[in-house]
Amino acid sequence: MSYLPYAVAAWLCLVGLAGVATSRNLIHLAVCLTVTQSSSYVLLLSVGYVKHGKAPIFKGVPLGATAVDPVVQALTLTDVVVSVVVVALILALALDAHRLSGTVDPDEIVDVSG
Amino acid sequence: MTVASTLVPLQAVVFALVAIGAPLVVLTRDPLRQALVNGIYGVTLVCLFVVLQAPDPALSMLVVSAVAYPLVILAAVARVRGERRRPKETRDE
Amino acid sequence: MTWIPPLLVAIPLVAAAVVAGLDHITPEPVQDALVVIASMATTALAFALLWHAESHEVVHWFGGWGTRHGVALGVDFAVGPLAAGMCAVIGLVVTLALLYSLTFLREAARLFDALMLVALAAMCGFAMSGDLFNLFVWLELMGVAAYALTGFEVERLGPVQGAVNFAITNSVGGYLFAVGIALLYARTGALNLAQIGNTLSHGPAGGLAIVAMTVLFCGLLIKGAVVPFHLWAADAYAVAPAPVCAVLGGVMTDIGLIGVARLYWTVFDAPFGHGHAVGDVFLWLGIVTAVLAGTMAFLQRHLKRMLAYSVLCHIGIMLAGIGLLDSSGLAGAELMFLAHALLTAGLFFVAGILHVDHGLIDELNLHGRGRGSWMPAAAWFAGTIGLVGTPYVGIYLGHGLIDEGATELGRPWVLALLWLGSTLAGAALLRAGARIFLGWGEAEDPLLGGALEEDPHERHVLRPLLLAVAVTAVVLGAAISVVPGLGQRAEYAADRFRDRAGYAARVLRGRPATPPQRLPVTIRHTSLESILYGAVATGLALGLAGVGLYRRRLPPGVTAVAQRALAPPIQVLRELHSGVVGDYVTWVAVGTAVLGGVWALLLHG
């Protein structure tokens, strides 16, 4: 059971990747990307967890109390912003694709290949 | 060192919920319904962050899955649905 | 001088904020001046940094948070001569591209300028950073700017497709990188590269380190567009406006390789440096990339797509140089980066000029139309010769140093394969030049496939400015091989870059760098072998270009045999580059699994 958190993170990564690779709709694909990315924050927060630790916020808590790692939380904050940004950009591109070709299917917007 | 699991039951349950939520998001192929499922998945992630003692990421995740994702995704879905499908522009091959 | 590194990031970022924020308010000339001055100032500071970094390691701890008992508290930029040189060239190419776009892209110019400046800051930050997560931040920042710049021409489907493929594959790469960060952090409890390396040098490496290395390197190889992670690159580079292509193809692709080298020699050299398994995988990936991309370049008729494959070809050669894991190879890769960045940018600029003149970007459609425009023609041919590696021109010196490294390592066959790559790519560019500027060859060639849609026509440009920028880039790039003393300095820089323990001591304990012995200021000479290879490659490239132009004049027997032998593989190659992003992501998954498997077999046990 001690490895369940990491296994969940790996699972999210694979599920998201499968979704991205098979998606036929750019809006759906963008959301699948966020699932892939959620893997990285689940992994980060899991590796920084300390047994019986409290949040690293020392208001009304004596300094030196057992607390979980603050660094992974700071990294997760950045990661969350990145995922919003990527979704916004891909959706903007999806709207462009729809305006130009009437479809948001990545297989059908192929203009260049080879 | 105890051999017993370091994972408390509450945490195990939330991890399991997240693990179940992810394939549901991916397998919901209809974007509108997916936005809904993704919102629920976001809430499970928020719960996960809370039980991992990470209130700051939990708040960020909460506002992202309650405000940012729905607004942007629904606007995109509405636009794609609302406009009648235009014929693919002809290009000289 | 430790105040310089943060400025290379801060100046372009502030300028980007001001330019985009004050759009509609300040007059256009002021904005233009601001953009160009910010970029030039960044470049000038990067050169000053290069000067200083030769005898010092310039370490800047942000916020003054240094180290405590060997634990890095904050984030650092640690700059040696190699990183400083990268920043200088990045600044130079971006500045040239911004000058070029002053009249080339009038519409939505502010947004364009702001994104270019953001990309400049992100690339410099990436080249200098000494912190694993900080690398990720810069990687994502340059990505976001680049996706939008690729889709700049929103009225055509091609750019949208290119930007979609670019954004999705590179985002997946970013997530792989993030997973790698989490794994290494769990193992070492550190984010500072030097500290991670120190921790990993104790005790067995184990599967965790192998997998972490795999996902981190795969993330970077996606950015670096190395086979099989390269599929997005041609789609993206063929559709972006010429100045954007110059930046993406000239310097941003190479960023992935800078990351690979940095991570290898600060972190993974510690657990895996005793063998050659990591390097050999890079070497093979590089060779396959060089030959495959060279072949693909030869099969293109769209100039920018051809140049994109030429970029990938040289990326492959540079990766092979890094994969030799010695100073000659790394120095060769660096010198090749300098020349290749400027020459590629120059050729993209020339392609932009052709487009301005004729509204066309297709080799066959442009057949004979470039007759009489001798300046663009001269720039094109000079750039092409520089990219083949003709002795003492352009990338030659880099090629020669990589040759030396391979020979010392007892792998002389590497030379032939790498030279084959640049020959193929060079032949394609020569063929296009001959067809366009000299009107040689036939106006139809089914080998090259169907025509792609032409870009919209940009008319109101200051053509002399475009030409001046293009010629400057080509001349600077072609001269890299004969700059006195540059080769020796690159070797010294590579020595310092590869010294993991020394880097860790300089970063974590503030030990000063040992300044080099007086380095000679003479042209670095190369082995006789390289001169021969260079000469043969040039001849072969000319010959192949001729075959490309006058294929139908070959004896019918030869054509038939060639047709039968080559048609099926060419067909397979074209189908692999399908333009469908789902396939690309599948290839990313395949590549990661295979690389991880290979390293697991070679390194475990």
Next chain:
Amino acid sequence: MALLAPALLGNGALLAWAIAGLPRFGDYRGPYGLVLNRIVVPLRHTTNVVMGTTFDVRGVDTMGEEFILYASVIGVTLLLRDESGARRVERRTWRLRADAVRLVGVVMVGGGLLVGLWLVAFGYITPGGGFPGGVVLSGAILVLYLVGSHCDYSPFRNQHVLDPLEAVGAGGYVVTGLAALVAGMPFLTNLFGFGRTGTLASGGSIGILNGAAGVAVTFAMLLLFAEFLETYVVPLEPEDVGS
């Protein structure tokens, strides 16, 4: 593609191998986070170590993050711009008329603004901070425009106002960092007095950077929403007849 399943299996095997080498869940041994938990509060007087890390110890990462957001707003604006005049059509205004809806809206706006400001203001003492606060604020301001019957959609779209504000947020972050450099200290050095632990005046420049991030995020999100909603608002008439 038939290759996908085996490739994902391979990746799964790799990840499983890596996981086997990880310390057991809950066994984080540092050193990085444990050191920061010990030193940030005494050195900076902020009780929220995560925010102390985000805006001070690793402040440069957050600067990059603000610009990732900034670049994406510019990028989305670039991608969704109307290049061809032919497609330029009158924007439909977005007005909600039912009073009950508006009442709900006003309550939401009030609550949203309060929550957002609170999150930004106290972020470095208790959980919160510039990013979640900014997103909530932008949501509240968006609702404000939707319920306000007199202000139609267009002033909200007015980039002459929003662009500079966003730039002030993102640029302000860098300028705060540069101020330290000008003073002869490393970039982003915390120059100010650190105040009493656990109060608003604690943390020195953490508060300034947090505020800058809040401003940047608020207006970045507003611009982002505006771009997407505007695209949505374009009417469905066959505007491209004859073009």
